[in-house]
Amino acid sequence: MIKVTFPDGSVKEYKEGITSLEIAEQISPRLAKEVLSATVNNEVIDLTRPITTDSKLVLHKWDDAEGKHAFWHSSAHLMAEAIEALWPGTKFGIGPAIENGFYYDIDPGDKSLNESDLLLIENKMKELASKDLTYSRRNVSKKEALNIFSTKGDEYKVELITDLQDGTISLYTQGNFTDLCRGPHLPSTEPIKAIKILSLAGAYWRGDEKRKMLTRVYGITFPKQKLLDEYLVFLEEARRRDHRRIGKELELFTFSPKVGMGLPLWMPKGSDIRSKLIEFLTVILRKRGYKIVATPHIGNVNLYKTSGHFEKYGADSFQPISTPQEGEQFMLKPMNCPHHCEIYNATPHSYKDLPLRMAEFGTVYRYEQSGELHGLTRVRSFTQDDAHHFCRHDQLREEFKSIIDLVLYVFRILNFNEYTAQISLRDPDNKEKYIGSEENWEKAERDIIEAAAEKNLETVIVTGEAAFYGPKLDFMVKDAIGRKWQLGTIQVDYNLPERFDLTYNGSDNQKHRPVMIHRTIFGSLERFVAVLIENTSGKFPLWLAPEKAVILPISEKFNDYARKVLELLNNSDICTLIDERSEKIGKKIRDNELKRIPFLLIVGEKEEESGSVSVRKQGDGDKGAMKPDEFVNFVNEEIKKEIDL
RNA sequence: GCCUCCUUAGCUCAGUGGUAGAGCAGCUCACUCGUAAUGAGCAGGUCGAGGGUUCAACUCCCUUGGGAGGCUCCA
Numbered sequence: 001m002i003k004v005t006f007p008d009g010s011v012k013e014y015k016e017g018i019t020s021l022e023i024a025e026q027i028s029p030r031l032a033k034e035v036l037s038a039t040v041n042n043e044v045i046d047l048t049r050p051i052t053t054d055s056k057l058v059l060h061k062w063d064d065a066e067g068k069h070a071f072w073h074s075s076a077h078l079m080a081e082a083i084e085a086l087w088p089g090t091k092f093g094i095g096p097a098i099e100n101g102f103y104y105d106i107d108p109g110d111k112s113l114n115e116s117d118l119l120l121i122e123n124k125m126k127e128l129a130s131k132d133l134t135y136s137r138r139n140v141s142k143k144e145a146l147n148i149f150s151t152k153g154d155e156y157k158v159e160l161i162t163d164l165q166d167g168t169i170s171l172y173t174q175g176n177f178t179d180l181c182r183g184p185h186l187p188s189t190e191p192i193k194a195i196k197i198l199s200l201a202g203a204y205w206r207g208d209e210k211r212k213m214l215t216r217v218y219g220i221t222f223p224k225q226k227l228l229d230e231y232l233v234f235l236e237e238a239r240r241r242d243h244r245r246i247g248k249e250l251e252l253f254t255f256s257p258k259v260g261m262g263l264p265l266w267m268p269k270g271s272d273i274r275s276k277l278i279e280f281l282t283v284i285l286r287k288r289g290y291k292i293v294a295t296p297h298i299g300n301v302n303l304y305k306t307s308g309h310f311e312k313y314g315a316d317s318f319q320p321i322s323t324p325q326e327g328e329q330f331m332l333k334p335m336n337c338p339h340h341c342e343i344y345n346a347t348p349h350s351y352k353d354l355p356l357r358m359a360e361f362g363t364v365y366r367y368e369q370s371g372e373l374h375g376l377t378r379v380r381s382f383t384q385d386d387a388h389h390f391c392r393h394d395q396l397r398e399e400f401k402s403i404i405d406l407v408l409y410v411f412r413i414l415n416f417n418e419y420t421a422q423i424s425l426r427d428p429d430n431k432e433k434y435i436g437s438e439e440n441w442e443k444a445e446r447d448i449i450e451a452a453a454e455k456n457l458e459t460v461i462v463t464g465e466a467a468f469y470g471p472k473l474d475f476m477v478k479d480a481i482g483r484k485w486q487l488g489t490i491q492v493d494y495n496l497p498e499r500f501d502l503t504y505n506g507s508d509n510q511k512h513r514p515v516m517i518h519r520t521i522f523g524s525l526e527r528f529v530a531v532l533i534e535n536t537s538g539k540f541p542l543w544l545a546p547e548k549a550v551i552l553p554i555s556e557k558f559n560d561y562a563r564k565v566l567e568l569l570n571n572s573d574i575c576t577l578i579d580e581r582s583e584k585i586g587k588k589i590r591d592n593e594l595k596r597i598p599f600l601l602i603v604g605e606k607e608e609e610s611g612s613v614s615v616r617k618q619g620d621g622d623k624g625a626m627k628p629d630e631f632v633n634f635v636n637e638e639i640k641k642e643i644d645l
Numbered sequence: 646g647c648c649u650c651c652u653u654a655g656c657u658c659a660g661u662g663g664u665a666g667a668g669c670a671g672c673u674c675a676c677u678c679g680u681a682a683u684g685a686g687c688a689g690g691u692c693g694a695g696g697g698u699u700c701a702a703c704u705c706c707c708u709u710g711g712g713a714g715g716c717u718c719c720a
Binding site for chain 1: 679712
C-alpha cells in the first residue's frame with residue numbers, strides 16, 4: 001500500500017501501482033470525467049501512469065494551467081495525426097502547447113499548405129477525436145528511437161533525439177501516430193470536443209534563421225463547444241480594441257507609404273494626447289530633480305563608433321548621411337545616450353553633484369526589419385521618454401530603487417495594473433556577446449536583483465535578454481490579443497562611461513568613473529499610446545481626452561444658444577465641439593458616444609430658458625442639468641481626481 | 646529579412662473570365678425633433694502599381710508597393 005497526500009492535507013492509502021485516474025474515479029465519477037492531468041510529487045504526469053511510492057497528488061482539471069497544457073499538447077499530437085493522414089510523408093518538428101492553444105511545426109515537403117487546408121485538418125481532427133483514441137506511453141532506448149524515426153524519414157525528430165540522453169526517451173502513441181514526447185497527455189481524445197485550426201505561419205527550425213523554415217500550424221481546442229465560441233468572441237472583441245483600428249477610427253494617427261513604412265504621422269487628436277503625456281511627465285520629472293535637455297536628431301558617425309553602437313547595429317541602421325564635406329558622415333540618432341554623455345562631459349563634475357539625472361523626450365530612428373513593424377508598437381521613428389542617471393557606484397542601488405518607485409508611481413496614476421516586471425540577465429553560455437568586465441556585470445546583475453527585491457517588486461528573471469552593455473529591468477504589458485510589449489526599462493551601464501571617458505572628482509580629489517543608468521517609463525510615446533488605446537478601447541481618462549465635451553442642440557432652433565455655451569467652455573479651456581447637424585437627438589448621442597467624447601451636453605428649450613446644459617456622461621447616461629460654469633468646475637475637479645500629482 | 650494570407654468608394658465588406666455593388670460616412674432637400682441610428686435624393690472607384698496570358702482580366706500568371714498573423718530581430 002502507498003500513502004497519497006491530497007492538496008488539503010488529507011492522506012489516503014491505495015494499492016501500489018494505482019493511477020491518478022483510478023483515484024479520481026474513487027473520489028467521484030464526475031471528477032474522473034473532468035480531470036486531465038496530475039501532479040505527482042511535483043512532476044506533472046499522465047493520469048494513467050501508475051503511482052508506486054508515497055506521493056503528494058494534485059489532480060488538474062481544465063481550470064488549471066497544467067490541465068489545459070495536457071489538453072492542448074494532446075491536441076497537437078492529434079493534429080499531427082490528422083496532418084499525416086491527409087498528407088503522408090509530412091515531416092514533423094516540434095508541437096507544443098502554448099498559452100492559448102498549441103501549434104505543430106511541420107515540413108510538408110513539396111506541398112505548401114494554404115488556408116483552405118486548415119478546414120481539412122480541422123475536420124480530420126474531429127473525425128479522429130470522435131474515435132476516442134487512447135494516448136499510450138512507452139519508454140525506449142535512444143537507439144530504438146533513432147531507428148524508428150530514421151526509418152520513417154523524420155529527420156527533425158532524429159536530430160532532436162540525437163541531442164537527448166539515453167534512458168530519458170519516451171514515445172506517445174494515439175491511433176496511427178507516434179511521437180517523441182515527454183508528455184504528459186490525456187488518457188484519450190475523448191474530452192477534445194471543440195476544435196479550431198487558426199492560422200499558418202513560417203517558423204525557422206529550432207528558431208535559427210539560418211535553418212529551414214517550417215510551416216507552423218496554430219490551433220486551439222476545448223472540452224466544450226461553448227468555450228470555443230466564447231474564445232472566438234473574445235478574439236473578435238480584441239480585434240475591436242486594436243489600437244490600429246481605433247487610431248484610425250478616432251483619427252489619432254496614420255501611416256503613409258509615401259512617407260515610409262513604420263513612420264507614424266500623428267494627427268491633431270493623437271498629437272494632443274502625446275503632448276499631454278509629455279507635460280504630465282515633465283512636471284513629475286522636475287519634482288524629482290531631473291534636468292531636461294534637448295539634442296539634435298543626428299550625430300556624427302564617430303559618436304556611435306565611440307559608443308560601440310555602430311559596430312553592433314550599424315549595418316542594420318538607417319545608413320550614414322554624407323555631407324558636402326569629404327569623408328564626413330552623420331547618422332539619424334538611434335538612441336540619445338551618446339549625446340547625453342557629451343553633455344555630461346561639457347562640464348566638470350564633483351562627487352557632490354551626483355547623481356545627475358538628465359532627461360529628454362528624444363526622437364530616435366531605427367531601421368527595424370520590415371516584417372517586425374507593427375502599428376505604433378514597433379516603428380522606425382519614435383520618441384523615448386529617455387533619461388540617464390550618472391551616479392557614483394555607491395549610489396547605484398538607491399538610484400535604481402528610486403526609478404522603480406517612479407515607474408510604479410506613474411503606472412499607478414494611469415491605472416496601469418497589468419504589467420509584469422522582468423529582470424534580463426546575460427546568457428551564461430554566450431558571455432562573449434556582451435561587452436564590459438565580468439566583475440562589473442556581476443555587480444550590476446546583483447544590484448538589479450537586490451534593488452527589485454528591496455522594493456518588493458515581483459519579478460521574473462530571464463537569461464539571455466540583457467542589452468549588450470548591461471542587465472536591465474523591464475516593465476512589460478500585454479496588448480489586446482496577449483502579445484507582450486516592453487514599456488519602461490531600467491538598465492545599468494558601465495560601458496558608456498568607459499567609452500566616453502566620463503569622470504567626476506571624488507572627495508579624494510582623484511578622477512573617478514561614474515556608472516550610468518538608462519531608463520524610460522513609457523518606453524516610447526508611440527508604444528505607450530498604443531497600449532493606452534488598447535487598455536481603454538479609446539475611452540481615455542478625462543485629462544487625456546483631446547476633446548472633453550460636445551454640445552448637442554435638440555434642434556437647429558437652439559444652435560445659437562449652443563454656440564454661446566461653446567464659446568464659454570472653450571474660453572475656460574474645456575475643449576468642446578458642437579454637433580449642429582439637423583439630426584434627431586438620439587442619433588447625435590449615438591454618433592458622439594461612438595467618438596468616445598467624455599461628456600455630451602444636450603441643450604433645448606429647457607436649457608436655454610434656465611441658461612444651463614444637460615450633462616450626459618459617456619457610457620453612463622444622464623447626469624442632470626448644470627450651469628456652464630458649474631460644468632467647467634466639475635470637469636476640472638474630475639481631472640484633478642485623476643491626476644493629483 | 647523569411648513563411649502564409651490579404652489588398653475593390655473615406656470606412657466595413659460583396660463580387661472566381663463578359664465593360665463595377667451594398668451598408669455606414671459625405672453632400673442636397675424635407676422634417677425641427679428630449680438621451681445610442683428620421684426619410685428621400687445625389688455624388689463618390691483608371692478594383693494598390695507595373696507587366697503578361699486572353700477576343701475579353703477586379704477575377705489567371707509574374708514583378709512590385711502596402712497591410713495582417715507568425716518566425717527571426719529588438720540598442
